[in-house]
Amino acid sequence: MLQSKLFTKVIKEAPKDEVSFNAQTLIRAGFIDKLSAGVYSFLPLGLRVLRKIGDVIREEMDKIGGEEILMPVLVPKENWEQTGRWESFDVLFKLKGGDEKEYALGATHEEVITPLAKKFLFSYRDLPIMPYQIQTKFRNELRAKSGIMRGREFLMKDMYSFHADQADLDSFYEMAKHAYFKIFERFGLGAITYLTYASGGAFAKYSHEFQTICQAGEDIIYICDNCKVAINKEIIAEQNQCPICGNKEFREDKAIEVGNIFKLASRFSQAFNLKYLDKDGIGKDLVMGCYGLGLSRVMGAIVEVSHDDKGIIWPEEIAPFKVHLILLGKKESWEKNKAEADKLYEKLTAEGVEVLYDEREDKGPGEKFAEADLIGCPIRLVISDKTLAEDSVEVKKRNSEKSKLMKLDSLVKDFIV
Numbered sequence: 032m033l034q035s036k037l038f039t040k041v042i043k044e045a046p047k048d049e050v051s052f053n054a055q056t057l058i059r060a061g062f063i064d065k066l067s068a069g070v071y072s073f074l075p076l077g078l079r080v081l082r083k084i085g086d087v088i089r090e091e092m093d094k095i096g097g098e099e100i101l102m103p104v105l106v107p108k109e110n111w112e113q114t115g116r117w118e119s120f121d122v123l124f125k126l127k128g129g130d131e132k133e134y135a136l137g138a139t140h141e142e143v144i145t146p147l148a149k150k151f152l153f154s155y156r157d158l159p160i161m162p163y164q165i166q167t168k169f170r171n172e173l174r175a176k177s178g179i180m181r182g183r184e185f186l187m188k189d190m191y192s193f194h195a196d197q198a199d200l201d202s203f204y205e206m207a208k209h210a211y212f213k214i215f216e217r218f219g220l221g222a223i224t225y226l227t228y229a230s231g232g233a234f235a236k237y238s239h240e241f242q243t244i245c246q247a248g249e250d251i252i253y254i255c256d257n258c259k260v261a262i263n264k265e266i267i268a269e270q271n272q273c274p275i276c277g278n279k280e281f282r283e284d285k286a287i288e289v290g291n292i293f294k295l296a297s298r299f300s301q302a303f304n305l306k307y308l309d310k311d312g313i314g315k316d317l318v319m320g321c322y323g324l325g326l327s328r329v330m331g332a333i334v335e336v337s338h339d340d341k342g343i344i345w346p347e348e349i350a351p352f353k354v355h356l357i358l359l360g361k362k363e364s365w366e367k368n369k370a371e372a373d374k375l376y377e378k379l380t381a382e383g384v385e386v387l388y389d390e391r392e393d394k395g396p397g398e399k400f401a402e403a404d405l406i407g408c409p410i411r412l413v414i415s416d417k418t419l420a421e422d423s424v425e426v427k428k429r430n431s432e433k434s435k436l437m438k439l440d441s442l443v444k445d446f447i448v
């Protein structure tokens with residue numbers, strides 16, 4: 032992509048009403064725009080990141096048997112009443128349709144997926160199923176000041192699993208845990224994300240959160256360093272030892288919850304009278320699990336934990352572009368340098384490498400480098416009078432101070448691909 036064609040621009044000053052680092056930085060760098068508290072637009076660079084986060088999640092969910100669907104945002108009142116959550120779910124956005132029918136905007140989708148599953152699940156042969164979606168969720172949060180880490184409107188992956196019995200749910204639940212860790216590793220968050228024991232509510236001893244260590248996080252977790260697991264604040268009072276090794280020495284840290292998984296038992300299947308026939312033809316309750324992961328929240332968390340004083344440092348797999356190619360030159364050498372840079376851009380693009388190409392003639396080197404650091408693509412390439420004197424390109428990784436010259440004709444095969 033040519034940087035001159037990008038309709039968004041880097042902004043010099045962070046917006047004054049934005050307190051969180053992730054939103055300030057993402058707004059300045061042109062990834063997102065704030066419409067109102069907790070409500071953001073995703074601009075071309077930001078949407079690329081969000082889509083890549085979604086692609087990683089899809090791949091890992093599909094590997095464990097997930098089937099992607101898309102459910103409605105408008106969920107009728109009667110569905111919420113059937114589970115008792117019209118009154119008890121305090122962050123629902125409620126609204127009336129033209130026919131006076133009432134709805135809530137989807138804050139979670141058990142009230143849709145369970146009656147949906149009822150249309151297809153009849154026998155033990157139909158089980159298990161693991162549908163999921165990636166969709167905008169709405170929660171009427173009183174406080175929305177953590178940028179895209181806690182929005183009133185946010186993108187989330189929610190998977191729901193349906194099983195014939197507890198043993199099948201338990202074994203899938205473990206698979207989902209592993210899939211989540213693979214996802215966080217691919218986001219560069221593996222080493223600082225802890226499986227965190229949380230209250231299981233009425234249906235299980237525990238549920239689990241995935242908490243990423245982050246000083247801007249709103250949660251406090253208690254880490255057992257022997258087992259690399261944690262306990263959340265909610266249950267630390269009653270759970271004063273590590274659920275795995277019994278250790279009572281915890282390290283306290285701040286964290287952001289990037290995912291959570293629950294065993295729901297038959298809470299929702301009973302509410303919608305969803306049953307299946309077992310091998311003997313006897314009607315039985317289904318058991319369910321649910322598995323959430325916040326895409327926009329993960330994006331905010333990555334910015335919070337992976338940056339320096341110049342800007343964002345994106346992990347390669349979800350960077351908006353792998354390469355930021357910068358063209359420099361004096362007036363008299365501009366056309367010659369541009370011809371070389373154009374050639375390199377075309378070659379890389381033809382090889383499938385995603386390149387953001389800064390070919391703007393009206394910007395100086397200082398401004399171009401500062402913008403490249405702020406945007407944070409993993410590899411910076413520079414073509415200038417100096418590099419072309421050696422038939423070379425300057426190559427620098429965003430997470431390293433060192434740069435080196437590489438020959439133009441060997442760059443594509445040696446370094447990028």
Ligand SMILES: [Zn+2]
Nearest residue numbers: 255258273276
């Ligand atoms: Zn332990």
